Amino acid sequence: MRSEERLERLLAAWHDESRRPPRGDPRDRARAAMHQARRAAGTAHSRRPWLLLGPRPGPRRALLAGVTMVATAIAVIGVLGWNAPAGSPLFQVRAVRQGIQLALPGSNAAALHLGFAEADLADAGRGENAAPSLQDARNELAAARAVLPSDRTSPLWGRYEDDISSLEADREKIEGEGPTTPGGGATGEPATSEPEQSASPSPPTEPEQTSSGATASPAPEGGGDSEGSSGQRGSGSGSGGDG
Amino acid sequence: MQRLEVDESDRSGEFGEELNGLAETVQAARRGEAEAWDRLFERFHPDVHAYALARLGDWASAEDVTQEVFVAAVASIPRLRDHREPAVQAWFLHICRHKVLDHLRRSARQSRAPAPATNATADPQTVLETRLLAEELRAAMRDLTEEQRDILVRRFVLDQSLEAVARGTRRSVGAVKSMQHRALASLERLLSEASWG
Numbered sequence: 001m002r003s004e005e006r007l008e009r010l011l012a013a014w015h016d017e018s019r020r021p022p023r024g025d026p027r028d029r030a031r032a033a034m035h036q037a038r039r040a041a042g043t044a045h046s047r048r049p050w051l052l053l054g055p056r057p058g059p060r061r062a063l064l065a066g067v068t069m070v071a072t073a074i075a076v077i078g079v080l081g082w083n084a085p086a087g088s089p090l091f092q093v094r095a096v097r098q099g100i101q102l103a104l105p106g107s108n109a110a111a112l113h114l115g116f117a118e119a120d121l122a123d124a125g126r127g128e129n130a131a132p133s134l135q136d137a138r139n140e141l142a143a144a145r146a147v148l149p150s151d152r153t154s155p156l157w158g159r160y161e162d163d164i165s166s167l168e169a170d171r172e173k174i175e176g177e178g179p180t181t182p183g184g185g186a187t188g189e190p191a192t193s194e195p196e197q198s199a200s201p202s203p204p205t206e207p208e209q210t211s212s213g214a215t216a217s218p219a220p221e222g223g224g225d226s227e228g229s230s231g232q233r234g235s236g237s238g239s240g241g242d243g
Numbered sequence: 244m245q246r247l248e249v250d251e252s253d254r255s256g257e258f259g260e261e262l263n264g265l266a267e268t269v270q271a272a273r274r275g276e277a278e279a280w281d282r283l284f285e286r287f288h289p290d291v292h293a294y295a296l297a298r299l300g301d302w303a304s305a306e307d308v309t310q311e312v313f314v315a316a317v318a319s320i321p322r323l324r325d326h327r328e329p330a331v332q333a334w335f336l337h338i339c340r341h342k343v344l345d346h347l348r349r350s351a352r353q354s355r356a357p358a359p360a361t362n363a364t365a366d367p368q369t370v371l372e373t374r375l376l377a378e379e380l381r382a383a384m385r386d387l388t389e390e391q392r393d394i395l396v397r398r399f400v401l402d403q404s405l406e407a408v409a410r411g412t413r414r415s416v417g418a419v420k421s422m423q424h425r426a427l428a429s430l431e432r433l434l435s436e437a438s439w440g
Contacts, residue, residue, distance in 0.1 A: 003435040007427065010383075010434070011399045013376030018297035018400045022288065026306035031284055034313035035277060041317055042275040 085123040087132030113144035114159050121166050130174050137167055266326035273320050284313060287335045290401055294336055297400040298343045298392065300381050304350070308342045315342065333411035336401075340393055383433045391426035398423055 081093025098116055102109055120137035124130040141163055148156055265286075271279035291312050296305035315338050323334050384392050390412075397403045397411060405423075409416045 003431045006434055007431050010376050010380040013373045014297060014380045015400050015402075017373045017377040018293045018396075020296075022292045022309070023302065023306065026303075026310070027288065027292075030288070030306070030310035030313055031281070033310050034280060034284060034317060037314040037317040038275055038277065038280055 083119070085128040085133050086120060086136035087129035091132075110144050110147045110149065110156050113140045113147065114156065114163060116140040117144060117163050117167075118159075121163065121170060124170050124174075130170070134167060134171055134174070137163070141167065265328050265331060269320070269323065269326040269331060273323075280317070283316075283331075287332060288313070290332060291335050291339045293400055294339050294396055295343055297396045298340075299346065300378055304346055308339065308346050311342045312339045329407055329410055333407075336397070336411060344389070379434075380430070383430050383437070386433055387426050387429055391422055391429070394419060394422050395426055 077090065078093060081090030082097060084090035084094050098112070101107060102112055117137040117140035120133045120140060124133040124137065141160065144156075144160055148154070148160060268279045268282050272283055288309065292305060292309045295308040295312075296302065299305050299308065312335065316335065319338065323331065325331075384395065387395070393412065394408055397408045398405075403411065405416050405419050408414075409419045412419065414422075
């Protein structure tokens with residue numbers, strides 16, 4: 001027999017033998033094993049942590065879960081610290097937010113500083129960290145004073161003087177109640193550059209770093225007029241871009 | 244030589260639209276639906292079993308490997324991207340080929356006597372003769388490369404077209420044709436040497 005014919009015969013036999021129908025019992029066992037694996041896979045899938053979405057956890061999914069958790073944590077801290085009062089652990093978030101507001105192009109620095117000061121005064125009025133809030137209000141007013149327009153008829157001047165009066169009133173009120181801050185000096189009595197108590201509100205005279213990062217410069221001459229000492233927070237707290 | 248001069252025309256439409264719902268079946272299988280797995284099992288079990296038996300020549304081993312293939316498929320089906328029939332068949336055969344190689348490595352360490360084929364409807368004499376011839380071919384195929392053996396199973400046991408083999412093995416049609424030609428030439432030479440020796 002020629003080798004080619006023999007090879008043909010062998011290939012045909014190979015085909016026929018391999019193509020014979022599988023035996024029933026092993027076939028049933030294979031099917032049962034497949035379904036057992038399918039059920040096990042389904043159970044494993046349902047036990048997977050909800051963050052590891054999809055059929056197969058892997059490095060990319062773990063990275064996605066990590067990034068999601070970090071982003072969520074940042075968002076939560078941002079929301080909680082958005083209006084955190086001075087002296088609170090998350091006040092730095094608010095300070096950063098205020099610094100960004102000041103840095104934005106076209107922002108009115110005087111109005112913003114006044115707004116920040118009014119928000120501090122509102123916090124102190126609600127009794128939220130009164131002493132640090134008053135201190136921050138003082139710093140913001142000093143910063144505002146440095147950038148107020150030279151035109152004394154500007155409405156910002158009115159706001160400023162109202163805020164100075166409110167600051168003094170709150171300070172006196174807190175002093176009257178006695179020290180509330182444990183271990184520290186008298187509440188409402190900032191350690192530095194305390195505004196003068198007079199009918200003519202004068203701004204802080206020493207440059208200080210405000211929460212919003214601006215440095216308050218000494219008050220220019222002519223800032224000590226006696227106008228507008230209403231003793232109220234007439235301009236409304238929280239205005240000027242705060243909040 | 245009629246069988247070796249393979250007529251491609253009778254294979255050209257074998258992967259047509261035979262199973263229109265295969266993509267849906269694969270999707271359902273990915274969701275873990277039992278009926279979908281049953282359909283995949285019914286469709287591809289014969290091919291997987293034939294591949295394993297052609298390579299191993301031992302029914303018990305082929306049945307073990309076939310079972311391992313379907314268990315492994317459950318775990319790896321999320322990675323199956325192409326849901327058309329040729330791709331799904333190629334995926335099952337790819338798993339099967341690896342399971343066969345695993346089995347051969349294991350059996351090289353622990354030899355097991357081949358289980359005799361049982362077929363109540365066939366003539367025992369014919370079964371035995373076929374088995375001996377097939378075993379002779381498998382013995383000659385040991386001198387071929389793994390890739391050549393893989394291609395011969397697909398071409399002469401599973402009756403796949405050159406195009407289907409090319410898709411399943413990720414080679415060009417020309418490369419498959421060339422490998423098949425070399426494999427058959429080697430087998431002819433080996434059988435000739437055996438008959439003279």
